[in-house]
Amino acid sequence: xxxxxxxxxxxxxxxxxxxxxxxxxxxxxxxxxxxxxxxxxxxxxxxxxxxxxxxxxxxxxxxxxxxxxxxxxxxxxxxxxxxxxxxxxxxxxxxxxxxxxxxxxxxxxxxxxxxxxxxxxxxxxxxxxxxxxxxxxxxxxxxxxxxxxxxxxxxxxxxxxxxxxxxxxxxxxxxxxxxxxxxxxxxxxxxxxxxxxxxxxxxxxxxxxxxxxxxxxxxxxxxx
Numbered sequence: 291x292x293x294x295x296x297x298x299x300x301x302x303x304x305x306x307x308x309x310x311x312x313x314x315x316x317x318x319x320x321x322x323x324x325x326x327x328x329x330x331x332x333x334x335x336x337x338x339x340x341x342x343x344x345x346x347x348x349x350x351x352x353x354x355x356x357x358x359x360x361x362x363x364x365x366x367x368x369x370x371x372x373x374x375x376x377x378x379x380x381x382x383x384x385x386x387x388x389x390x391x392x393x394x395x396x397x398x399x400x401x402x403x404x405x406x407x408x409x410x411x412x413x414x415x416x417x418x419x420x421x422x423x424x425x426x427x428x429x430x431x432x433x434x435x436x437x438x439x440x441x442x443x444x445x446x447x448x449x450x451x452x453x454x455x456x457x458x459x460x461x462x463x464x465x466x467x468x469x470x471x472x473x474x475x476x477x478x479x480x481x482x483x484x485x486x487x488x489x490x491x492x493x494x495x496x497x498x499x500x501x502x503x504x505x506x507x508x509x510x511x512x513x514x
Contacts, residue, residue: 291346291357291462292364293322293334300367301360304332305466316360317353318343331466351440355423358438358458359409361465362424366407371475372396374454378486380493391486394434394452396426404429411435415450422449439481446482454480 292303293313301316307324313334315322320343326332334346345353365372377391411425413432424436435453437444443455456478468476485493 291334291349291353292316292360293324294319296321301364303361303364303462303466304334305468305471307332307334315343315345316356317345322346354458354462355438355440358456358461359423361462362436362438362456363407363409365465365471365476366396366424366426369398369401370396370471371398373475373477374480375477376454376480376482376484378489379483380485380489391484394454394480396434400433402428405433416447418448420448422453443481443483453482454478455482457481 292301293307294300294316295302296312296314302311302313304324304326307313307326309324309326311324313322313324314320315334315336318336320336320339322334322336324332324334336343336346344350349357372395374394374396375391376394405426405428408425408427409423411422411427411432413420413422413425422432422435423438426433426436432450435449437449437453437455438458438461439455440458444453461478464478465471465476468474
């Protein structure tokens with residue numbers, strides 16, 4: 291879980307924080323300590339208080355969700371190389387050997403002076419006003435959307451392509467465990483219920499065979 295740099299007002303996650311900076315909690319806005327030692331991973335902590343905030347000790351679902359959104363925006367603001375790993379969630383159920391899917395990459399070519407990341411971005415889609423957790427824009431037009439998921443997933447019909455569903459806790463844990471993001475970039479798993487063309491074809495054939503079987507049974511009853 292990250293903190294707000296009091297000088298720049300920017301969100302910083304523990305992996306890139308500096309002990310020379312002053313920070314405050316994104317939730318209660320009280321001053322926090324940044325700890326970086328040889329044994330434990332870098333982390334933020336509150337000073338002792340009679341009215342404690344548990345943002346770093348026992349964060350709630352909404353607090354984890356908020357932190358992951360701030361983290362995703364920070365990665366985009368820093369022009370990080372991001373590879374989104376999209377894999378078919380149905381191949382495993384079919385014991386499919388192909389492991390179908392694709393990677394969506396955001397590289398240096400995708401960032402420029404006209405791109406920006408916006409949290410809780412409002413947009414019109416399918417005649418309704420929607421809100422994206424994090425939208426990546428170019429010239430104020432959506433390039434892609436990142437939905438941050440804690441429990442409940444976003445419905446496909448509510449977002450324009452390309453959009454990706456990211457698990458909040460995995461994002462926070464994985465980003466803070468990467469040794470050197472600037473050099474290596476980051477790979478993030480998309481947890482959308484993506485279905486590859488092979489699985490779509492398989493399901494269509496199964497449905498077709500089932501209909502033919504039902505028709506055959508119906509015909510047999512008529513003949514008998």
